[in-house]
Amino acid sequence: MNKIKKIGIIGAGNMGEALISGFLKSKIFSPQDVYASEIIEKRRKYITDNYHIESFDDTKKLVERSDLIIISVKPHNVKDVLESIRDNITPEKILVSIAAGIKLDFIRKNLPEGIPIIRVMPNIACFVREGMIAICPSDNTPKEKLEAVKEVLSILGRTIILDEKYFDAVTGLVGSGPAYIYLIIEALSDAGVRLGLPRDIAITLSAQTILGAGKMVLEINEHPAKLKDMVVTPGGTTIEGLLEMERGRVRATIIDAVIKATERAKELSKA
Numbered sequence: 001m002n003k004i005k006k007i008g009i010i011g012a013g014n015m016g017e018a019l020i021s022g023f024l025k026s027k028i029f030s031p032q033d034v035y036a037s038e039i040i041e042k043r044r045k046y047i048t049d050n051y052h053i054e055s056f057d058d059t060k061k062l063v064e065r066s067d068l069i070i071i072s073v074k075p076h077n078v079k080d081v082l083e084s085i086r087d088n089i090t091p092e093k094i095l096v097s098i099a100a101g102i103k104l105d106f107i108r109k110n111l112p113e114g115i116p117i118i119r120v121m122p123n124i125a126c127f128v129r130e131g132m133i134a135i136c137p138s139d140n141t142p143k144e145k146l147e148a149v150k151e152v153l154s155i156l157g158r159t160i161i162l163d164e165k166y167f168d169a170v171t172g173l174v175g176s177g178p179a180y181i182y183l184i185i186e187a188l189s190d191a192g193v194r195l196g197l198p199r200d201i202a203i204t205l206s207a208q209t210i211l212g213a214g215k216m217v218l219e220i221n222e223h224p225a226k227l228k229d230m231v232v233t234p235g236g237t238t239i240e241g242l243l244e245m246e247r248g249r250v251r252a253t254i255i256d257a258v259i260k261a262t263e264r265a266k267e268l269s270k271a
C-alpha cells in the first residue's frame with residue numbers, strides 16, 4: 001500500500017495548480033490530503049476558494065503535515081525554499097523538485113543528509129491528468145520510496161524514470177512542449193477561421209485532431225512517418241499541405257525551438 005497519504009506543494013502558481021487539480025480530479029486524494037504553501041496572498045485565496053485545500057503562507061506547517069513535499073517555485077526561488085524547510089524536513093519524508101535546471105546535487109547540498117530527493121520534470125497537462133512526467137531519484141532514495149512517488153505521479157499522467165543527464169532536453173521537450181502545441185492549435189484554428197469556420201469550432205477541431213494523432217502514436221506504436229503515410233493519398237490534398245509545411249521549414253523550426261529551450265534549461269542549471 002502506498003505510504004504517501006499527504007502531499008504538500010510549495011508554490012501554487014501555474015504548475016502547482018496543475019498538480020493540485022490533477023491530484024484532486026483523480027479522487028484518490030481528497031482536499032484534506034493536499035496542502036499548498038504560497039507567498040502571494042491573492043493566489044492563496046484563489047487556491048483555497050477553488051480547490052478547498054488548506055494553504056499556508058510559510059512552509060513549516062506544510063512540511064510537518066506532508067509525506068511528499070513538492071517544490072514548485074521558480075528556479076531562482078528554490079534556494080530560499082530549501083533554507084526554509086531544512087530544519088524540519090526528516091528522512092521519512094520525500095522531497096520532489098520540479099524546478100527547471102535545478103540539479104539533485106544542488107538540492108542535496110542545501111538539505112540535511114539522508115533526505116530522499118527526486119527530481120521531476122512534468123508538464124502543464126498534469127492539470128487534466130495527461131501529463132508527461134520524467135523522474136530521476138537521488139542515489140540515497142530507497143527503492144520503495146521511488147516506487148511510491150512514481151505511483152502517485154502516475155495519477156497525473158505517463159511517467160518515465162530517466163537519468164539526470166537527459167533532464168535539460170526533457171525540459172525543452174516535455175516541460176515547454178505544451179506551449180509549442182498550443183501555438184500549433186492556435187495556428188490551425190486561425191486557418192479554420194480564415195476559411196470561414198467559427199473560432200470555437202475551429203479550436204475544437206484543431207485540438208481534437210492533435211489529441212487523436214498523439215493517441216495513435218502511443219497506442220498503435222508505429223513510427224509517426226508511417227502514420228503520416230496513412231493520411232497521404234498520392235496526388236491528394238494532404239501532400240499539398242505537407243509540401244507547404246516543408247517550404248516553411250516547420251520541421252527544422254520545431255527542432256530548433258526544442259534545442260533553444262534546452263540551452264536555456266542548461267543556463268538555468270549553471271545560474
Ligand SMILES: NC(=O)c1ccc[n+]([C@@H]2O[C@H](COP(=O)([O-])OP(=O)(O)OC[C@H]3O[C@@H](n4cnc5c(N)ncnc54)[C@H](OP(=O)(O)O)[C@@H]3O)[C@@H](O)[C@H]2O)c1
Nearest residue numbers: 011013014015037038039072073074075077099100124175
Ligand atoms: N509552468 C510549466 O508549465 C512548468 C512545467 C514544468 C516545470 N515547471 C517548473 O515549475 C516551477 C514553477 O513554475 P510555474 O510556471 O508554476 O511558476 P509560477 O506560476 O511563477 O509559480 C510559482 C509560485 O510560487 C510562489 N513562490 C515563490 N517563492 C515561494 C516560497 N518561498 N514559498 C511559497 N511560494 C513561493 C511564486 O510567487 P512569486 O511569483 O512572487 O515568486 C508563484 O506564485 C518552476 O521551477 C518551473 O521550472 C513549470
